[in-house]
Amino acid sequence: xxxxxxAMGGDHAPAMVLEGAAIARGRMPHLRFLLFGDQERLTPxxxxxxxxxEGVEIRHAAQVIGPSDKPSQALRRSPQSSMRLAIEAVxxxxxxxxxxxxxxxxxxxxxxxxxxxxxxVDRPAMISYxxxxxxxxxxxxxxxxxxxxxxxxxxxxxLGAGFARSVLxxxxxxxxxxxxxxxxxxxxxxxxxxxxxxxxxxxxFDFHGFVEGDDIGAGTVDVVVTDGFTGNAVxxxxxxxxxxxxxxxxxxxRRSWVSKLGYVLAKPALDSLRAKLDPRQYNGALFLxxxxxxxxxxxxxxGEGFASAxxxxxxxxxxxxxxxxxADLDVFDHRVAAEPQLATKAAS
Amino acid sequence: xxxxxxAMGGDHAPAMVLEGAAIARGRMPHLRFLLFGDQERLTPxxxxxxxxxEGVEIRHAAQVIGPSDKPSQALRRSPQSSMRLAIEAVxxxxxxxxxxxxxxxxxxxxxxxxxxxxxxVDRPAMISYxxxxxxxxxxxxxxxxxxxxxxxxxxxxxLGAGFARSVLxxxxxxxxxxxxxxxxxxxxxxxxxxxxxxxxxxxxFDFHGFVEGDDIGAGTVDVVVTDGFTGNAVxxxxxxxxxxxxxxxxxxxRRSWVSKLGYVLAKPALDSLRAKLDPRQYNGALFLxxxxxxxxxxxxxxGEGFASAxxxxxxxxxxxxxxxxxADLDVFDHRVAAEPQLATKAAS
Numbered sequence: 001x002x003x004x005x006x007a008m009g010g011d012h013a014p015a016m017v018l019e020g021a022a023i024a025r026g027r028m029p030h031l032r033f034l035l036f037g038d039q040e041r042l043t044p045x046x047x048x049x050x051x052x053x054e055g056v057e058i059r060h061a062a063q064v065i066g067p068s069d070k071p072s073q074a075l076r077r078s079p080q081s082s083m084r085l086a087i088e089a090v091x092x093x094x095x096x097x098x099x100x101x102x103x104x105x106x107x108x109x110x111x112x113x114x115x116x117x118x119x120x121v122d123r124p125a126m127i128s129y130x131x132x133x134x135x136x137x138x139x140x141x142x143x144x145x146x147x148x149x150x151x152x153x154x155x156x157x158x159l160g161a162g163f164a165r166s167v168l169x170x171x172x173x174x175x176x177x178x179x180x181x182x183x184x185x186x187x188x189x190x191x192x193x194x195x196x197x198x199x200x201x202x203x204x205f206d207f208h209g210f211v212e213g214d215d216i217g218a219g220t221v222d223v224v225v226t227d228g229f230t231g232n233a234v235x236x237x238x239x240x241x242x243x244x245x246x247x248x249x250x251x252x253x254r255r256s257w258v259s260k261l262g263y264v265l266a267k268p269a270l271d272s273l274r275a276k277l278d279p280r281q282y283n284g285a286l287f288l289x290x291x292x293x294x295x296x297x298x299x300x301x302x303g304e305g306f307a308s309a310x311x312x313x314x315x316x317x318x319x320x321x322x323x324x325x326x327a328d329l330d331v332f333d334h335r336v337a338a339e340p341q342l343a344t345k346a347a348s
Numbered sequence: 349x350x351x352x353x354x355a356m357g358g359d360h361a362p363a364m365v366l367e368g369a370a371i372a373r374g375r376m377p378h379l380r381f382l383l384f385g386d387q388e389r390l391t392p393x394x395x396x397x398x399x400x401x402e403g404v405e406i407r408h409a410a411q412v413i414g415p416s417d418k419p420s421q422a423l424r425r426s427p428q429s430s431m432r433l434a435i436e437a438v439x440x441x442x443x444x445x446x447x448x449x450x451x452x453x454x455x456x457x458x459x460x461x462x463x464x465x466x467x468x469v470d471r472p473a474m475i476s477y478x479x480x481x482x483x484x485x486x487x488x489x490x491x492x493x494x495x496x497x498x499x500x501x502x503x504x505x506x507l508g509a510g511f512a513r514s515v516l517x518x519x520x521x522x523x524x525x526x527x528x529x530x531x532x533x534x535x536x537x538x539x540x541x542x543x544x545x546x547x548x549x550x551x552x553f554d555f556h557g558f559v560e561g562d563d564i565g566a567g568t569v570d571v572v573v574t575d576g577f578t579g580n581a582v583x584x585x586x587x588x589x590x591x592x593x594x595x596x597x598x599x600x601x602r603r604s605w606v607s608k609l610g611y612v613l614a615k616p617a618l619d620s621l622r623a624k625l626d627p628r629q630y631n632g633a634l635f636l637x638x639x640x641x642x643x644x645x646x647x648x649x650x651g652e653g654f655a656s657a658x659x660x661x662x663x664x665x666x667x668x669x670x671x672x673x674x675a676d677l678d679v680f681d682h683r684v685a686a687e688p689q690l691a692t693k694a695a696s
Contacts, residue, residue, distance in 0.1 A: 131592075132592065133592055133595055143528050146528055146535055180576065187494055187577070188495050188577065213585035213587070214584040214585065216588055217585070217588030218591075218592070229528055229535070229536065230581050232528040232561065233526055233560070233561040233578050233581070234578075234581050234585045236560050237561035237582045238561075238586060238589040240561060240562035240564055240566060240586075241564075241565050241586040242589055243566075244481055245590060245625075248625065249621065251621075252614070252618055253617060255616075255617040255620070256617065258613050258616075259617035261613050262609075262613030262614030262617075263610065265606050266610030267610075268606075268607065269600040272603070273600040277596070
């Protein structure tokens with residue numbers, strides 16, 4: 001299995017990318033990489049990692065897309081960028097997936113332009129997964145689409161279920177639609193119409209119904225579906241809350257010498273909790289709905305986090321994602337074709 | 349100062365309401381209460397609280413609005429309900445504010461029907477405040493309006509700034525608009541148009557610009573403005589995250605006898621942290637924009653939590669909220685009148 005890596009994307013690239021690749025190869029020796037970037041910088045770095053001596057090829061890219069470049073600039077002005085060439089490697093069949101820690105908007109625009117949408121999917125959606133009281137759950141869209149109609153939300157449910165099968169290993173995922181209440185009448189038109197379709201159609205996943213914000217951490221469902229505006233705000237707000245509580249905890253432990261001693265005694269247990277909640281472990285958001293596996297790593301991550309994102313890409317390639325959602329996309333197409341009033345509602 | 353209490357609303361009403369009133373009177377002896385509810389049930393309960401012997405009057409209400417009653421039912425069928433009569437006490441000048449732990453939708457509908465909107469405000473908004481890394485911040489709308497245009501968002505900013513002055517005691521609040529990125533071009537039309545108005549108009553508060561989800565916990569601004577769908581999802585998701593981390597922490601401390609001992613030593617510090625984050629302390633969401641102070645307590649709260657909500661009502665009455673937002677509402681009206689293209693955009 002070959003993964004194309006944008007070696008120049010991310011705050012600590014390219015060193016971080018090579019470190020991540022080395023960690024990933026240590027865990028999954030069958031992985032091979034195409035490294036896209038500045039050959040002169042990459043060659044000496046590559047020599048530092050014995051694990052990368054085999055199965056890694058550098059492909060020179062003369063351009064780099066910066067973190068503040070606009071997607072339109074990236075599309076027009078950077079035909080030789082490491083990001084673009086890495087994506088083209090997937091289109092041309094040289095790699096099974098692509099991973100970048102670079103500019104999110106540019107990665108989305110270039111991926112959509114180069115790879116095109118999967119048939120039956122209107123827009124790409126961003127998905128990621130996180131720890132819950134019940135294991136792991138995923139949420140989409142995390143910001144690719146700030147406005148979504150019912151048709152998009154139903155497609156997100158289908159894509160999210162496929163992700164849960166491929167990456168979370170859930171055979172028949174349970175999907176919930178985020179809303180301001182559990183009752184059928186709650187929410188705005190788009191979410192109500194999507195809820196109706198999801199309740200009635202026979203998809204290869206179970207629809208739980210509407211879920212609320214607190215169901216996310218509770219792990220009530222395997223996949224939480226929402227529009228990109230809400231998903232982005234919720235994801236960042238929960239990250240902010242976790243950070244805030246961790247700051248408050250640190251202050252509390254420092255309050256007296258007795259509490260400091262308590263901290264020392266509880267440290268191994270607290271460290272294992274910290275490891276469980278380590279954001280690096282959940283690094284790697286996917287753009288679903290494209291003709292190819294595209295993974296976005298957090299820009300500020302380190303080698304460990306980048307390696308997690310590589311394993312998400314590997315899971316998606318292995319999991320036969322496209323195959324798994326094909327039947328559900330067909331069900332939706334038939335449903336919309338059979339009931340024109342639904343089509344109008346879905347496209348409202 | 350007289351506050352009208354819906355004595356029959358909430359999971360543990362009416363006992364919890366009287367307990368809360370007694371706690372609040374212990375702290376604020378100048379407070380007086382009108383208790384609306386079933387006289388036969390309230391009279392013996394009242395006798396249990398020496399602190400309520402003075403300054404409390406029972407007003408009999410023959411009906412109770414149930415937690416699952418629809419707002420439309422509450423409007424038509426419950427003219428003698430404790431909630432309705434308590435709201436009418438504000439309209440008739442017998443009380444300065446009203447507090448209920450009952451049905452949220454019914455409280456909103458009845459308040460709007462009985463009290464009417466303040467001139468210059470189109471829709472009521474729900475606001476609450478919470479701990480941050482920098483003190484306390486407030487967020488609105490928390491679910492009263494699932495769809496909002498730019499005009500509503502600007503009005504929310506004005507209302508939220510007034511709340512920050514009255515309840516948080518911030519003389520010149522800093523307001524941020526929740527979005528998927530900080531750049532001016534990010535987000536959907538409504539949020540961009542509202543951002544433009546907030547940047548350009550001279551209000552009695554400072555506009556920070558767009559904020560993202562993680563700015564909420566960081567306390568980047570005093571007031572976070574968003575639509576009711578996003579606000580509701582974000583609020584519940586952060587509550588869920590806090591609960592999840594607390595569960596994980598409990599498990600971690602129980603992992604070994606050493607970590608258990610560590611917990612015992614750190615317990616006083618952890619207890620003070622728990623008290624700092626105690627949701628009862630932040631109980632009391634306000635419906636802003638009405639001709640009168642209306643506070644909604646969490647339905648499942650206890651006497652301590654209800655007392656916090658009473659003090660929010662008292663702060664709002666004392667803070668001269670309506671006075672404080674009057675000038676800003678005028679500025680907005682002039683702005684919209686002077687630039688018709690803005691009015692179109694705001695109403696889009």
